[in-house]
Amino acid sequence: MKPSPNLLSPDNHTLVLIDFEGQMAFATKSISTNDLRINTAITAGASKIFNVPTIVTTVAEESFSGPVFPEIEEFYPQATSGYIDRTSMNTWEDEAAYKAIVATGKKKIVLAGLWTSVCIVGPALSALSEGYEVYVITDACGDVSTEAHERAVQRMVHEGVKPVTAVQYLLELQRDWARQETYVPVTNLMKKYGGAYGLGIQYAHTLLNHQ
Template sequence: MTITATATPGKSLISPTDHTLVLIDFQSQMAFATKSIAAEVLRNNAALISQAAKAFDVPTILTTVAEKSFSGPMFDEIKEAFPGQAMLDRTSMNTWEDAAVIAEINRIGKTRIVFAGLWTSVCIVGPVASAIDQGFDAYFIADACGDISPEAHERAVQRMVQLGAKPMTALQYLLELQRDWARSETYAATTGIARKWGGAYGLGVTYAKTMFGASEGQHG
């Protein structure tokens, strides 16, 4: 059998228009007990994906649990990316069991959903498993999730992968949205986000642009 390659992206790759981003319980009380990832790395990655979603106009749902009575406010890094957007506060640990969140999922109308938040084994596994059960295509940003121990996080990741969810990283999320440096309309936003929140890669972008005036959209 002959297979012919074509210059087209794989169907499993995300695009700015094919998914909803759901950010769950990035709150103080949840972060205090998170030990699988350093707090500063978690905050950085939350900022990175939030800014990426904002830059590419990805429909995004922000949800908290017991914000006023127990868990505290959403991270400033996320609120700054979505100024004025309502936080859908819940009592349920499983976001997918909250009627207001599900109404927003249905209003947006995307069948592919990307999740991130705290904690991986409870507040991410719950909606991921529920979404998959209802026929949605689920992704999760593994390094923008955290849990009370590395063991808890890794077993949750393993469980979601076994269910069919696709793991990603925060920087991967940004770069997969861009995917082609010739897309000039989002080039500046993508490199700007990478420079501020992209770690060593961001330093490399800054170095190349400062020293050589380099541009990723140029052929060598």
Template sequence: MKKLILSSIIALTSLCVFAQKPSPGLLNPTNHTLIMIDYQSQMAFATKNITIEQLRNNAAIVAGASRIFKIPTIVTTVAAKSFSGPVFPEVTEFYPQANFLDRTTMNSWEDANVYKAITATGKKTIVLGGLWTSVCIVGPALSAISEGYNVYFITDACGDVSKEAHDQAVTRMVQVGAHPITSMQYLLELQRDWARSETYKATTDLVKKYGGAYGIGIQYGQEMIKH
């Protein structure tokens, strides 16, 4: 009976939702580019506004979401071989090292290869996440806005050397029109409706692996529905 009721709800919801146009004020799988910046060990060592465990999990949610929904994604590093070191395994799980764009500039917008990759996607909305908020996120955010881009940044997938540094960077970006979101918000905004069966399992599997208490809740709920 539970399965029959659940199937009926999903079917009815699907008929309504898929007839609707995407909400223009929300992110969707086709309207933006994701840029993941400097998720590297050396940059993480000094991060203080969030625990490394939380940062790694949130980076995984963002990277996983972009892979599930086929988002154009650019992963950048800075001085990978000489200073900043390897990228988090939670990112390389979804994106191979060979495709990363390494640079010397603190502002990735000022790197010719990164800029070319961003503009080549043809998307005028970008989503940013990375280390550090006050340098490597503020730089491209302000640069992109000055060129007419719509900018989002994932606050809990960004880290900095202190809470104050992170918070002031967030304030600065918001003041010029950037939009703060969180990693889980990013994932769920892309999924938007549990009736979207083609991404349902991948989304819930990602949350169960990296989503903390929420992931345990999904595991529990799915198990209970079986009985």
């Protein structure tokens, strides 16, 4: 009856959101900006609902890349979350970011951000080399081409990174619909950002309420 230790749970990992900034998104071609923003919202919303330790890091925010996506700001406002701005492309090589990640004490790390082949590959392989289990939310990542994104994911998987998707991440944390304390926030998140699935939830809830 015990779940696999390879599954993600609210208390066994840290989420690191990397460089979800305008300048990085402008050149992203492997996924539409609309889908990227939706999947980013689901990822950030999931971690907020389940109180997952979450670190938001940016690169050259004021001099080049610009502010974070509104979907990040919605769940993790800069005023209260304190984003870590870097100059290094590899988050793992930034002292402040590295210390923040390690300080959570979690041996599983989940990554999402832009671009896959640079800002995700760097910390993913670096964390692996230090004995962490690494997961990447691949549809909350993007790159300058489909080729760049896919080769980056392929490289990371070859090294042992576990790929997941945004909805998979959310539902893996919920795990049981009888978990009432998070049921409403999870379904509300999906109603807002879950596309057809979210419409299905709204439809079902409306019918149940009428009955």
